Amino acid sequence: MHKSSGDNVFMTTIPLLVCDDSGMARKQLMRALPEGWPVSVTQASNGQEAxxxxxxxLGEIVFLDLTMPVMDGYxxxxxxxxxGLSCRVIVVSGDVQEEAVRRVTELGALAFLKKPAAPEQVLETLERLGMLTSGTGNVLSTPLSEPIVSFRDAxxxxxxxxxxxxxxxxxxxxxxxxxxxxPNVNILEVGELHMALADAGRGDRLTAVCQGYIGGGIAGEALLIFHDSEVSDMAQLLRGRSDEHSEMEMLLDLSSVLIGACLSGIAEQIDIVFSQGHPQVLGQHAPIEQLIQLNQQRWKKTLAVEISYSLEGHNIHFDLLLLFTEDSVELLSRKLAYLMN
Known part of the structure; x- marks a missing residue:
């Protein structure tokens, strides 16, 4: 946690806290603040620091992320x-579920902005909440100390x-x-990927759906891993039936929805379009070692993104792995350069 501005002022400034585990998210938000707003900014990387x-x-006004390690926004x-701590909270989050918005509002948040928050959205929200009136224009502006952002963070x-x-x-x-x-983001050799997948398996038998994608020279494969012990519960949740055929149909449909939405969200931010292959069941009721043996030639060294979803009120978990080719890393770095600089 550190102070980032507000030392050279003519009058008292508003203590503003920006809390997010991502340096890039904090940087984006700080750049979206209204010019000349008399604030002294402190940054925090998790809820405990906040x-x-x-x-x-140091937090009369707080911009708060939801998904963070150590202590989350909720x-x-x-x-x-x-x-009974007194501060005014604006949630800025990538979790845009309607229930997430309802819950933070119930917990006292005054507004909800979806990431990345545009300057005009921040301005409109601050004006609507009456946060721009006190002392505006009576301050000597000082540059904000922006965090250094790595490729992995971006x-x-x-x-x-x-x-x-x-x-x-x-x-x-x-x-x-x-x-x-x-989400976990790492460059993994095939042996390390083996260990990551084995950890995801936790001794269960698994069914995995794979879907390839390519766009703008960036390519990879998405792997959605289901634990067999939870497949029937998923089928019943989605369709109310659990025979073998409908379970496989359900897995393929769900995979298309989840993988497609995630890839679309990435593509939109880096200004490309992904073409996706048809989802395929890689291993049905197979141990994780068999899945790796079948695919280790394709995976070799990869930029691996791991996302573990769980459904509230149900004992259902599944893991989404996005495996980008080694050649894609340089192209991704170029696409994200404007965010890192």
């Missing part, structure tokens, strides 16, 4: 209510936004609330 700052008087809002935040849009679609299709994780 509460320390708020208790220290827990922060609940703690603010429980402790791409993880891009995936985070896409993941949230996919979850909102999934929530509408299934009629449930989807718990979102912080």
């Amino acid at each position: 509460l320390v700052a708020i208790r220290a008087g 827990e922060v809002l609940a703690t603010l209510q429980r402790e 791409f993880r935040e891009t995936v985070n936004v896409a993941m949230g849009r996919a979850a909102a679609l999934l929530a509408r299709v299934l009629g449930v609330f989807v718990h979102l994780p912080v």
Whole structure:
């Protein structure tokens, strides 16, 4: 947690806290703030750091992310209510499920902005909430100290936004609330990918659906992994039937929806269009070792994105892996350069 502006002022400024685990998300939001707004900005990378700052008087206004490690945004809002801490919270999140908006509003958030928040949206929200009147124009503007953003951080935040849009679609299709994780982004050799997949398996037999994609020279494969013990529950949730044929049909349909929405969200942010192949069942009721043995030649060294979804009120989990080819990393870096600089 660190202060980023507000040392050279003629009068008292508004303590503003920007809380997000992504340096890129904090950078985007700080760039979207109204020019000349008299604020002193403090940054926090998780909810626990945010509460320390708020208790220290550094968060009269708070821009708060929801999906974070250590302590998420929901827990922060609940703690603010429980402790009676005074601050005005605007949630800025990639989790755009209708239920997420309802829950944060119930917990006291004054507004909800979807990531990435555009400057005009931030301005309209601040004006509507009456947050721009006090002291505006009576401050010597100082440059904000923006965080340094790595490729991994920039791409993880891009995936985070896409993941949230996919979850909102999934929530509408299934009629449930989807718990979102912080996505993992790593460059993995095939042996490391083996370990990651084995960990996802946790000893269960799995069914995996694979779908290739390519666009703008960026290519890869999406792998959606279901645990066999949960497939029938998923089928019943989606269609109310669980015979073998409908289970496989359900997996392919669900895979198309989830993978398509996630890829579309990434493509929109980096200004390309992905063409997707037909989803294929890679291994039905197969142990994870068999899935890896069948596909290790294709995967070799890869940029791997891991997203573990879970459905509230149901013992249902599934893992989405986006495996980008090694050659795609340089192209992705170029596409994200404007966000990192």
